[in-house]
Amino acid sequence: MGLYIPNHARCLVPGCGNRPFFILSIRMRRHDSGATWAPNLPAYFCGQHANGGSDITILYTPTTTGKNHVKVTVATAPVERMTPIR
Ligand SMILES: [Zn+2]
Numbered sequence: 001m002g003l004y005i006p007n008h009a010r011c012l013v014p015g016c017g018n019r020p021f022f023i024l025s026i027r028m029r030r031h032d033s034g035a036t037w038a039p040n041l042p043a044y045f046c047g048q049h050a051n052g053g054s055d056i057t058i059l060y061t062p063t064t065t066g067k068n069h070v071k072v073t074v075a076t077a078p079v080e081r082m083t084p085i086r
Helices: 048-052
Strands: 022-025 034-037 040-045
Touching: 022 048, 040 048
Parallel strands: none
Antiparallel strands: 022 040
16 A cells, blocks of 8 residues: 555645655654654655755654644755854
């Protein structure tokens, strides 16, 4: 059984619009190699953007809600600046 990707879904990369065949997923692995949780995210990607390389930053904030709230933001042109401290 394959992963379900809605027919209306499009690649999440801004301006791409290709039909996606990949789903981003994260998981919390246990030491016995199983996973406590592993939600597929509603973050779909075409082959080019799924396998062409990426730069991923994860900010993990523990809570007491018993739920995982995952936000995925795709930035193709992040604004970044590094300045010396004087
Ligand atoms: Zn794409």
